[in-house]
Amino acid sequence: GAVVSQHPSWVICKSGTSVKIECRSLDFQATTMFWYRQFPKQSLMLMATSNEGSKATYEQGVEKDKFLINHASLTLSTLTVTSAHPEDSSFYICSAARADGNTIYFGEGSWLTVV
Amino acid sequence: EDQVTQSPEALRLQEGESSSLNCSYTVSGLRGLFWYRQDPGKGPEFLFTLYSAGEEKEKERLKATLTKKESFLHITAPKPEDSATYLCAVQGYNNNDMRFGAGTRLTVKP
Numbered sequence: 001g002a003v004v005s006q007h008p009s010w011v012i013c014k015s016g017t018s019v020k021i022e023c024r025s026l027d028f029q030a031t032t033m034f035w036y037r038q039f040p041k042q043s044l045m046l047m048a049t050s051n052e053g054s055k056a057t058y059e060q061g062v063e064k065d066k067f068l069i070n071h072a073s074l075t076l077s078t079l080t081v082t083s084a085h086p087e088d089s090s091f092y093i094c095s096a097a098r099a100d101g102n103t104i105y106f107g108e109g110s111w112l113t114v115v
Numbered sequence: 116e117d118q119v120t121q122s123p124e125a126l127r128l129q130e131g132e133s134s135s136l137n138c139s140y141t142v143s144g145l146r147g148l149f150w151y152r153q154d155p156g157k158g159p160e161f162l163f164t165l166y167s168a169g170e171e172k173e174k175e176r177l178k179a180t181l182t183k184k185e186s187f188l189h190i191t192a193p194k195p196e197d198s199a200t201y202l203c204a205v206q207g208y209n210n211n212d213m214r215f216g217a218g219t220r221l222t223v224k225p
Contacts, residue, residue, distance in 0.1 A: 043217045104213065106159045109158040
């Protein structure tokens with residue numbers, strides 16, 4: 001069964017609104033979670049690294065004020081896309097690392113469509 | 116900077132026709148090399164982690180091997196249900212995150 005759960009699986013929102021995506025590790029504590037974005041037929045592009053209790057580390061070119069990441073507990077990280085625009089439509093995937101860092105599991109992904 | 120290159124981009128096989136996928140990498144201190152399978156519209160599914168050159172791991176029809184420069188994912192007698200995109204990623208000691216290759220889209224025809 002899934003060890004990392006993402007919610008929602010898909011969401012449609014209006015341009016200018018904000019949408020939150022949750023990522024939960026189900027049977028382990030994840031001090032680090034990662035957020036990726038994937039365009040059709042392309043590989044995963046790391047957006048940010050989320051560490052529990054501290055600020056996320058964003059990759060170059062990713063707007064931290066637009067993609068707000070909160071890692072409030074050892075089992076939950078959230079990604080909020082603020083003031084969404086159609087170009088933000090994409091497949092967003094999170095992953096979580098076990099404490100040993102040697103096994104990293106991915107969520108099922110969240111489809112975001114901004115209309 | 117860590118880099119991962121996968122080849123071929125796409126591979127079409129007949130059922131039962133064995134083949135290999137390649138993942139070439141450069142990383143400053145390899146912490147782990149990961150193989151994932153991704154079906155359309157879904158998140159990657161973990162397959163293997165390899166840590167050092169010479170290591171091999173097997174799971175059903177899949178076998179992953181690792182050298183200091185590349186990893187191979189061997190598929191023996193594939194079935195149509197093996198059709199998916201196979202992603203390779205590396206994790207270095209300097210980073211906690213993974214760098215992904217572009218993937219190989221495998222299609223197995225009955």
